[in-house]
Amino acid sequence: xxxxSLFVSIAFFGISLLLVSPVAFGADPIKLTFASAxxxxxxxxxxxxxxxxxxxxxxxxKYKS
Numbered sequence: 001x002x003x004x005s006l007f008v009s010i011a012f013f014g015i016s017l018l019l020v021s022p023v024a025f026g027a028d029p030i031k032l033t034f035a036s037a038x039x040x041x042x043x044x045x046x047x048x049x050x051x052x053x054x055x056x057x058x059x060x061x062k063y064k065s
Contacts, residue, residue: 029059
């Protein structure tokens with residue numbers, strides 16, 4: 001029973017290392033792309049532009065749009 005729990009712990013630790021975000025280690029920022037069928041000047045287009053601005057501002061370099 002003890003060997004099984006040790007194996008599970010090691011396996012869990014190994015898998016968790018694979019799931020760690022590369023952004024945490026200084027990798028390139030995640031690029032977000034937005035698309036809209038709206039023309040410039042329409043409220044939905046303006047809202048997407050504002051959202052991209054807020055993501056860039058609050059993301060502290062993690063995201064790029």
